[in-house]
Amino acid sequence: DPFRNDPQRDPALIQHSTRPCNSETPESALGSYITPIDKFYVRNHLWVPEVRDGDSHRLTIELFDGEEKDYTVADLRKKFHEHSITATLQCSGNRRSHMTQASRPTNGLQWGTGAISTAIWTGVRLRDVLADAGLDVQDPDEEIKHVKFIGAEAYGASIPIDKAVDRHGDVLLVYSMNGQPLPRDHGFPLRALVPGHVAARSVKWLNKIVVSDEESSSQWQRRDYKCFGPNVRAAQTDWDTAPAIQETPVQSAITAVRHVKADKLQDSALARVYSLDEDSVVLEGYAFAGGGRHIVRVDVSPDNGLTWLQAQLQEDGANLGAYGSPEDRRAWAWRQWRAVVPATQISRKFCVKATDDSYNVQPDTFEPTYNFRGNLANAWHRVCSVSD
Ligand code: MTE
Ligand code: MO
Structure with missing residues (x-):
């Protein structure tokens, strides 16, 4: 049972499923500007990986030529400038139940208003780490289009290279949340934080980053997180015809x-x-x-x-x-x-x-x-x- 070591969760969270854990922030906690950690919504596709020693957890960066460079979380803290940003994460399924009620059935967890939360995230800039690993972040090779994130349980997603290297993009590799070590449910010991994008791109339990000419091949990039017209039904979908959701609408x-x-x-x-x-x-x-x-x-x-x-x-x-x-x-x-x-x-x-x-x-x-x-x-x- 891969779920047996999942962490305890606050009973005040509104639980949609337990294995994997999918729980939304209750309305009473949506009123605080910074969501208390134990009330921050949890959206897990699989189990929570167990990492005993966060500092020695290894992140591998694979450059476009296939060369790899490793950093432990301790290396990241030591070597790079630390940054904090206040950012909201919103699941692309937030308010799905409202769409279902007002319109027709939809596939997916029936979230209310609480698949959204805000935290102060602290870590190092992805851009700085990519530069140290050998990527020309000022002017990446024309063929490079995406940066893929791979999580320890098998989840993966990618973002466009421009967002990854943008000086003002603020993409972080995060090890701390609201001034505390990143909790297990939110990616301990390291997660990507891609502000302004749908939360599905902020990969938790980050193991590996790959600089690539292709998007992540995961179902979460190529399939689930896309929108089609109101007439399109699941069975007739050609998933490749719609772009992956990145920035979220108002x-x-x-x-x-x-x-x-x-x-x-x-x-x-x-x-x-x-x-x-x-x-x-x-x-x-x-x-x-x-x-x-x-x-x-x-x-x-x-x-x-x-x-x-x-x-x-x-x-x-x-x-x-x-x-x-x-x-x-x-x-x-x-x-x-x-x-x-x-x-x-x-x-x-x-x-x-x-x-x-x-x-x-x-x-x-x-x-x-x-x-x-x-x-x-x-x-x-x-x-x-x-x-x-
Ligand atoms: N990263 C990994 N490794 N596994 C996951 O299941 N879920 C994604 C994203 N990153 C996920 C992940 C989705 S769909 C969302 S909405 C956010 O994490 C949720 O982040 P949270 O649980 O910290 O709120
Ligand atoms: Mo999500």
């Missing part, structure tokens, strides 16, 4: 709905935050854009999309450098938001949609982006507005 979700009575505000913590003089609903949630794009706006509707109001973007990530500067494309982490809706304006459903700095928006319904794998489910999130 996403947002509502994670808390609090009904607040104006006359009860005196004893409410919300009274200190808002000066509410009428019965209201306070909505909270997250918004996230891929590719380092910034979230520029979050719109909330109290009446299923007829009228809209502006959510306030929270600033929690600012002191963590999480947003980069407005000029660059290095907003690697989500923005949390809050909106106050007067009770009188509420009818039918609340909806949320976010806009990124390329003015990409979320589709209003799921049908136009329905795909049988249920990937990239990012239509407006709608939740019931009736008080319970």
